[in-house]
Amino acid sequence: MRRDPVRESWDRIDEWLRENAPRTFATLGPPAEHEEIAAAEEELGVTFPPDLFASLLRHNGALDGAEAFRFSTHDRLLSVSEIVGDTRFMRAIAEGLDEEEAEHYWLDTYLKFGSYGATADGLTIDCRRGRDSYGAIGRFFDETGTGFGRADSLGAYLAELADQLESGRDGGAVTFNGRLLWERARPLGPDWGSADDPLPRRDEQLPELDLSCRPTDVLHVGHLDGLEELGALLAILPREQVAMAARQQLRRVAVETGLNKYPEVRSVLDALDRCEAPPSPEQANPLVLRLRTVIAQANTQRDAPRRWAAEKMVHGIWGSPYRSVCESVSIRGHFTVDWRTDLHEDLGSPPLPSIPDDRFWGTLRNPAIDSTWHAAQYAQDQG
Known part of the structure; x- marks a missing residue:
């Protein structure tokens, strides 16, 4: 039987979220309608890669807010209508760029399917049919434009995400109060100093502390x-x-x-x-x-x-x-x-x-x- 990497990965992701982060799982949307996706393709003039189509048939984005499902890049999964809206916005930003500039910044054949929210940054997918890069996953950054190489397909990207979740904190997945959070701790460096270190002279040149605080400070x-x-x-x-x-x-x-x-x-x-x-x-x-x-x-x-x-x-x-x-x-x-x-x-x-x-x-x-x-x-x- 032919493997379905998108469905298999979402099965793993959903199971992990149900057990470990139910509030985040609850933000994932129901399946999109085939007709809605087809209408979005026609409006944008592109053909959605099969993995994106399959993913939207599983979850049509995630509700916005602090509890929302986000990728490890902190980008929220977008719905069909949000993909259309964000992609149109990106096209407007890129208007006026020459061909060489657009190649590195944003092309009309890119879609944004994950949004950082606070900026225009977000996860992108290449919709240039006939190219080896069709369906490849990248990310747009306000300052530098679009770069690819994160995964060859959304199915592979979701499988990597499932691996990260199942690795728990080793993969950066932290939970609190039923929510998924992406964080990594940076270990402290080697300890130094000794309890026996003498105090310096009172007139020694040292950084001064701000001692202006009071218990009643607001x-x-x-x-x-x-x-x-x-x-x-x-x-x-x-x-x-x-x-x-x-x-x-x-x-x-x-x-x-x-x-x-x-x-x-x-x-x-x-x-x-x-x-x-x-x-x-x-x-x-x-x-x-x-x-x-x-x-x-x-x-x-x-x-x-x-x-x-x-x-x-x-x-x-x-x-x-x-x-x-x-x-x-x-x-x-x-x-x-x-x-x-x-x-x-x-x-x-x-x-x-x-x-x-x-x-x-x-x-x-x-x-x-x-x-x-x-x-x-x-x-x-x-x-």
């Missing part, structure tokens, strides 16, 4: 918006619960980056756990001297994550717990894909709210979070 809502449902959870939980999570997150950062080996850091973390006030924030304070030294050493080692950890630890010790959580997860997101699960656990694992929208931020009333712009927009929308 956090702009933009810092939480990117955390999606976890950002919404942080916004509605009691401040004491957020402060506890901030301390636990700060401890994770210190342990994972090796800063916990320094006695000055361990001491303040232990004091925070006992709900004791931290030492006065001064540049000559032993704890501050240690963090300044670590920053100087990290600069020498070209170790950005450990430098960030030392810089941002200030917010966890002397600043707002909301800002502290945001700083901790921004650091941990570079070297672990488990940061969402860890944060949810540190917050006590309560039920997660929906991914916040403008209405959520517009109706939020938390004095620790500045959502005034959203509130004004919401009020205006309500008349």
Whole structure:
């Protein structure tokens, strides 16, 4: 019996999503109608490669939004009507290019079947019949144009995607709260420094820390918006619960980056756990001297994550717990894909709210979070 790589790959993809990311699976559309695809071919003046035709007969795109099914390139699967719309848009962009420029940028015989959304970037398929490249998969980039070589066919590309999903985090596929996310962690470099390293003289030239933060500082809502449902959870939980999570997150950062080996850091973390006030924030304070030294050493080692950890630890010790959580997860997101699960656990694992929208931020009333712009927009929308 003749193999059907598109159907076989979608079988594997769908099965994996049903089991591991049901919310993402639910965004995949039902089959397209043959007549709709034929009408799109006629409108665009191209013949869809058989694999694209077969894929659309399985899933006619994916609903847009944070839960949407996306390829590992972060491009959302497009429906027939969206393929027509995005392809027409690309043709309009390429109007006026000479033949040589168009060859590298965009040809009318290309289709876009996956969209990045924030830009015109997206996955493309070659519809030039009679060529060896017919059905080949490439990607368009705003700045550089279209490049191929990702796969010889959509069937092969979907099979590779199924392999990535089945490899889990080794393939970059991460799940949280029923959603598929594409992320890869970059391991930290070799550890350096010693707990026995003496503190520098107080007059030694070292990078200075920004010690202007205060526990009462207000956090702009933009810092939480990117955390999606976890950002919404942080916004509605009691401040004491957020402060506890901030301390636990700060401890994770210190342990994972090796800063916990320094006695000055361990001491303040232990004091925070006992709900004791931290030492006065001064540049000559032993704890501050240690963090300044670590920053100087990290600069020498070209170790950005450990430098960030030392810089941002200030917010966890002397600043707002909301800002502290945001700083901790921004650091941990570079070297672990488990940061969402860890944060949810540190917050006590309560039920997660929906991914916040403008209405959520517009109706939020938390004095620790500045959502005034959203509130004004919401009020205006309500008349």
